[in-house]
Amino acid sequence: MDGKTLPIESLGIGMHEVIILASAATVLNDYVICVEEPEIHLNPILQKKLLKYLIEHTSNQYFISTHSAAFMDVKGVEIYHVRLENAASVVERVTSDNHRSAICEDLGYHPSDLLQANCVIWVEGPSDRIYLNYWIQHRNLEYIEGIHYSIMFYGGRLAAHLTNEDISDKVDDFISLRRLNRRGVILIDSDKSKKGARINETKQRLRTEFDSGPGHAWITDGREIENYIPQEQLKEAINFVNKNATLLSNFERYDNCLRIKGKKGQETQASKVDVARYVTEHFEPNYEIYDLKLQIEKLMKFIKASNP
Numbered sequence: 001m002d003g004k005t006l007p008i009e010s011l012g013i014g015m016h017e018v019i020i021l022a023s024a025a026t027v028l029n030d031y032v033i034c035v036e037e038p039e040i041h042l043n044p045i046l047q048k049k050l051l052k053y054l055i056e057h058t059s060n061q062y063f064i065s066t067h068s069a070a071f072m073d074v075k076g077v078e079i080y081h082v083r084l085e086n087a088a089s090v091v092e093r094v095t096s097d098n099h100r101s102a103i104c105e106d107l108g109y110h111p112s113d114l115l116q117a118n119c120v121i122w123v124e125g126p127s128d129r130i131y132l133n134y135w136i137q138h139r140n141l142e143y144i145e146g147i148h149y150s151i152m153f154y155g156g157r158l159a160a161h162l163t164n165e166d167i168s169d170k171v172d173d174f175i176s177l178r179r180l181n182r183r184g185v186i187l188i189d190s191d192k193s194k195k196g197a198r199i200n201e202t203k204q205r206l207r208t209e210f211d212s213g214p215g216h217a218w219i220t221d222g223r224e225i226e227n228y229i230p231q232e233q234l235k236e237a238i239n240f241v242n243k244n245a246t247l248l249s250n251f252e253r254y255d256n257c258l259r260i261k262g263k264k265g266q267e268t269q270a271s272k273v274d275v276a277r278y279v280t281e282h283f284e285p286n287y288e289i290y291d292l293k294l295q296i297e298k299l300m301k302f303i304k305a306s307n308p
Helices: 015-022 044-057 069-073 097-106 126-139 156-161 201-211 231-241 272-282 292-306
Strands: 032-036 061-065 080-085 088-093 120-123 150-153 184-188 215-219 259-261 267-269
Touching (some): 044 069, 069 097, 080 097, 120 126, 126 272, 126 292, 184 201, 201 215, 215 292, 231 272
Parallel strands (some): 032 061, 120 150, 120 184, 184 215
Antiparallel strands (some): 080 088, 259 267
């Protein structure tokens, strides 16, 4: 930066015009720009989009004062917590998630206030999130987690206690996912061990509830999400993550693809997350496996409909 400063007030324009002007790199380039509380005129989704645009398409340095938690969840920004103590302003640089949480509490936010994505994709665990973002990003780079959709974990063992119905006397023993966000998709491993095996009653119930909309259930066509990955990709990933391990799977539709024999001869399983990271970092997706293409297209239409 060359140190040039252009006070917003000197432009004689309102906040909406500031946003338009700041986005025009040919008008303002390499300036220091101060913006006060842009959330007054922008909803949380647009706040994140604004910061993303400024980071990627302008070369100015921005100082933004805000009471919005949405600005704290954007990569590439530095956050400073300003608070009043003994009639003086105290400034601290935010370096941890705990500090971010403390700021949210200071601002009066509740956890429910921060779940502001237009739709939620519910998954069993972290590896599901890695694969979903991988498949979505290769289909449409414009769709961004945290802006167009959120991915939330429910944990497979908790599924029996979840419902996508509104809470009533009929379902008061369940946790309602619909209360967190009414637009939802749930990804569920079928856990089938062979063709023709039935999925359990809990998964059938959740499928019925989510398919009633808005949203739907995606129950994997194979045993679990790893069965959508080409076997040569899985083999390379497992061999990299677990060197000298013996692969025990036949890598067919209903196999546990991550079964291995360790150095001491014991049967175990390769890390789902480590394998997922290797696959998504080293390979292009193959959407032609089982019903993957159909399910991803259905998911993309849902995300699009949730972000008109």
